[in-house]
Amino acid sequence: MRKKKRSTRGLVQTYAMLAPNLLLFLATSVYPILWALRYMFVEYDGINPAKFVGLDNFVRIFTRDDVYWQAVRNTLVFASGKIIIVIPLAFIVAILINKPKRLYGFVQAVIFSPTIMSAAVMALVFYLLFNVYNGEINRMLMAIGLTKIPINWLGFDMAMVTVIIISVWGSIGNYMVYFLAGLQQIPLEMYESADIDGASTRQKLFRITLPLLGPVLKIILMLSIIFAFMDMQSIMVLTQGGPFQATNVMYLYVYQLYYSSSSAGGGSFRPQYGYGAAVSVVSACIVGAVTVIYLFLSRKLDKLSD
Amino acid sequence: MKKVLTTITVLLLLLLTACGGGSTPSGTDSPSTTAAGSESASTGSSGEPVTVVMWSSGRHDYEIYAKPLIDKWNAEHSDIKIDYQIYTENFLQTVEIAAQNNELPDIIMALPQTMVTMLLERGEVASMEPYLTDEERANIDPSMLIEGLNLMNGEIFTHGGGSFAMRLVVNNDILEECGLSGPPKTVDQLIEYAKIVHEKKGSEGVYGFALPMNNPTDALQRGFTSIVTLDGATALNGYDFKQGKYDFSCYKPIMEKLRELWASGAVFPGCESLSIDPLRTQFAAGKIAMYTTYNHSEWGVYTAQFPTDVHWSYEMLPTMDGVIEGSQNMGGGVGWMMLNASKDKDATYKVIQYFGALENRVKFYELGLGMTTDKQVLENAAVPESIGYTPFMAFQPTDKMWPLTPLSMTLEGDEYGQEFAKYIYGFTDDLDSIVTICNDRYNAAYDKSIAEGRDIRRQYPNFNAADPAGTSK
Numbered sequence: 200m201r202k203k204k205r206s207t208r209g210l211v212q213t214y215a216m217l218a219p220n221l222l223l224f225l226a227t228s229v230y231p232i233l234w235a236l237r238y239m240f241v242e243y244d245g246i247n248p249a250k251f252v253g254l255d256n257f258v259r260i261f262t263r264d265d266v267y268w269q270a271v272r273n274t275l276v277f278a279s280g281k282i283i284i285v286i287p288l289a290f291i292v293a294i295l296i297n298k299p300k301r302l303y304g305f306v307q308a309v310i311f312s313p314t315i316m317s318a319a320v321m322a323l324v325f326y327l328l329f330n331v332y333n334g335e336i337n338r339m340l341m342a343i344g345l346t347k348i349p350i351n352w353l354g355f356d357m358a359m360v361t362v363i364i365i366s367v368w369g370s371i372g373n374y375m376v377y378f379l380a381g382l383q384q385i386p387l388e389m390y391e392s393a394d395i396d397g398a399s400t401r402q403k404l405f406r407i408t409l410p411l412l413g414p415v416l417k418i419i420l421m422l423s424i425i426f427a428f429m430d431m432q433s434i435m436v437l438t439q440g441g442p443f444q445a446t447n448v449m450y451l452y453v454y455q456l457y458y459s460s461s462s463a464g465g466g467s468f469r470p471q472y473g474y475g476a477a478v479s480v481v482s483a484c485i486v487g488a489v490t491v492i493y494l495f496l497s498r499k500l501d502k503l504s505d
Numbered sequence: 506m507k508k509v510l511t512t513i514t515v516l517l518l519l520l521l522t523a524c525g526g527g528s529t530p531s532g533t534d535s536p537s538t539t540a541a542g543s544e545s546a547s548t549g550s551s552g553e554p555v556t557v558v559m560w561s562s563g564r565h566d567y568e569i570y571a572k573p574l575i576d577k578w579n580a581e582h583s584d585i586k587i588d589y590q591i592y593t594e595n596f597l598q599t600v601e602i603a604a605q606n607n608e609l610p611d612i613i614m615a616l617p618q619t620m621v622t623m624l625l626e627r628g629e630v631a632s633m634e635p636y637l638t639d640e641e642r643a644n645i646d647p648s649m650l651i652e653g654l655n656l657m658n659g660e661i662f663t664h665g666g667g668s669f670a671m672r673l674v675v676n677n678d679i680l681e682e683c684g685l686s687g688p689p690k691t692v693d694q695l696i697e698y699a700k701i702v703h704e705k706k707g708s709e710g711v712y713g714f715a716l717p718m719n720n721p722t723d724a725l726q727r728g729f730t731s732i733v734t735l736d737g738a739t740a741l742n743g744y745d746f747k748q749g750k751y752d753f754s755c756y757k758p759i760m761e762k763l764r765e766l767w768a769s770g771a772v773f774p775g776c777e778s779l780s781i782d783p784l785r786t787q788f789a790a791g792k793i794a795m796y797t798t799y800n801h802s803e804w805g806v807y808t809a810q811f812p813t814d815v816h817w818s819y820e821m822l823p824t825m826d827g828v829i830e831g832s833q834n835m836g837g838g839v840g841w842m843m844l845n846a847s848k849d850k851d852a853t854y855k856v857i858q859y860f861g862a863l864e865n866r867v868k869f870y871e872l873g874l875g876m877t878t879d880k881q882v883l884e885n886a887a888v889p890e891s892i893g894y895t896p897f898m899a900f901q902p903t904d905k906m907w908p909l910t911p912l913s914m915t916l917e918g919d920e921y922g923q924e925f926a927k928y929i930y931g932f933t934d935d936l937d938s939i940v941t942i943c944n945d946r947y948n949a950a951y952d953k954s955i956a957e958g959r960d961i962r963r964q965y966p967n968f969n970a971a972d973p974a975g976t977s978k
Contacts, residue, residue, distance in 0.1 A: 244915060245605055246626045247959060259917065266918060331775030332710075332787060353778035355930075439719065442777040443927065458598050469915045470601065
């Protein structure tokens with residue numbers, strides 16, 4: 200009897216502790232998704248009553264909406280560029296500063312600091328640095344003779360490169376911390392025995408560090424793919440997706456459909472909640488598909504540590 | 506087990522991504538809910554003062570005009586208090602969300618027009634007819650009353666005199682140094698001036714012209730679409746009132762000139778991503794000779810926001826041949842709107858009357874904080890220092906009220922500014938195709954909004970750009 204009471208009390212405690220998270224998850228994740236699923240079949244501008252349009256929103260996505268597909272292409276370029284640069288860079292930085300000394304702790308904090316800064320504020324600062332007419336970047340490049348004329352960093356040809364640079368700067372600290380967590384899981388004894396065996400630094404990196412980081416790397420890459428596909432804040436502030444949709448990405452486009460006043464590229468006089476819901480669902484499917492492909496291809500990473 | 510884990514992971518990812526990217530304001534699914542607004546005027550229990558909530562998008566006038574006015578009211582009145590809130594760049598979004606959540610204030614600034622149209626369609630705007638005094642009625646200029654702008658079904662819902670038109674802003678120091686006398690009168694002259702400035706002062710980093718092409722439609726609407734109507738075109742922002750449909754073909758000549766200007770190298774570098782405030786900072790620094798924008802804002806900008814020693818002035822926009830055959834649209838007749846969210850409209854209207862009192866309107870004008878078409882104000886106010894400095898800040902006979910263009914449309918694709926920018930920048934030579942694309946896109950959206958009963962065909966067969974109010978009845 201007492202046992203039963205105890206187990207009931209345990210269950211109540213468990214669910215009481217789970218409840219806040221669960222409720223928040225239901226309210227901030229499940230409800231918006233159900234909302235999107237419901238509204239992807241309607242035309243709704245927030246003013247007039249929602250009108251059921253069947254599959255018309257999807258027909259528009261797949262047959263008439265060139266801006267969206269441009270945004271999808273841009274997202275792939277942006278995400279690939281960001282991941283290719285940020286992951287190796289974060290790994291190298293983590294390897295270099297993974298030492299239990301106070302100075303390295305300070306360096307870690309400095310590198311991590313962009314992660315906790317507002318992306319919107321930093322995008323404004325970067326605008327001052329990158330603008331073509333009096334930006335510090337051009338001033339420096341011209342001073343050291345790397346270019347004679349100012350580079351139009353936010354122009355059609357360079358805007359994507361610029362937003363990738365800013366995004367890498369903003370996220371390197373985050374991935375560095377993930378790598379540090381992974382590195383600190385590797386038993387020091389393994390390096391000590393490798394040292395006794397006379398292994399070189401390169402051998403230790405490729406024979407111990409990388410294989411044992413395999414499962415962590417898999418998670419880091421998965422997270423980096425998801426975050427890169429969903430990243431839009433700095434782009435929104437810096438270029439609003441322009442010029443000519445050159446930096447418009449999937450979720451920025453969704454945002455533009457939801458907020459008519461921000462239609463730098465969405466080109467709408469009215470919010471398009473129904474269409475925006477359909478676009479966000481298709482975008483989620485694209486991200487899901489990319490992640491599935493990645494998980495399939497990355498199966499070997501699990502085996503590295505075996 | 507792995508399959509199960511993978512499936513769960515993928516499902517969670519889909520949930521995360523759908524949620525993260527498509528985040529929406531809560532409550533957007535119920536446009537017709539009738540819950541009481543949480544912020545609108547309420548009398549509360551007896552003895553408690555009514556609080557009238559006002560929302561404004563204007564920040565330039567708060568410290569020197571609005572705040573002292575509100576402080577004075579709140580000190581003198583124990584029964585009605587004013588809660589004045591300023592929203593800036595996010596004003597329209599805030600109002601959209603508030604409207605959907607039934608959290609609108611009692612009073613709101615009737616600008617931008619997109620927001621006014623949205624609130625009218627939702628039935629959020631209250632008529633002022635029952636509250637207007639005879640004196641107020643007498644001061645309203647009938648030619649300024651436009652359906653949708655300040656009238657709803659013939660009833661007045663706002664009656665301020667705030668207005669604006671477009672002007673060329675000129676750095677007279679630069680023109681003088683380059684031996685150029687007077688502002689350009691034709692578009693060709695403007696291009697010539699820009700080229701001369703860049704030839705003579707390019708080495709100092711000075712450019713002849715600039716456009717805030719961060720938002721191309723906005724950039725074109727800050728002057729170049731007005732040049733077209735000054736030349737006599739009957740289309741405003743592409744909407745031809747004579748034909749009753751969108752026809753962007755009238756923009757072809759001005760786009761050809763803009764392309765020529767762009768290709769000349771005399772345009773400030775980085776204009777593709779330039780917005781208006783960074784442009785102004787460079788003008789204030791003496792790096793830009795000319796640009797086009799609204800006539801009401803630059804005085805405040807160059808005296809308070811970006812103070813400058815540059816001798817600048819507003820000038821009339823040039824036209825294609827130097828002759829003005831039409832007029833330019835001035836947004837006008839806007840002021841405060843009373844919303845149905847207000848639970849105490851008598852108290853709310855008293856606040857509107859306080860802001861609309863002649864002495865306060867005169868003060869606002871004399872401080873140079875905005876332009877007005879208000880006859881009473883113009884008769885009673887001293888000439889503001891701003892107009893003394895740059896006389897073309899004042900309205901001219903060619904600044905006229907045009908009817909409203911359709912605003913209830915849902916456009917599929919880019920706005921016309923984005924399309925024309927491709928030609929201006931030289932990415933395509935096919936201007937005719939751009940015109941066709943814009944016509945098809947805008948007319949399809951307009952036809953749809955008419956078919957769904959959200960708009961009507963706004964066609965005036967005798968419409969004349971020289972007399973837009975008289976020929977659009």
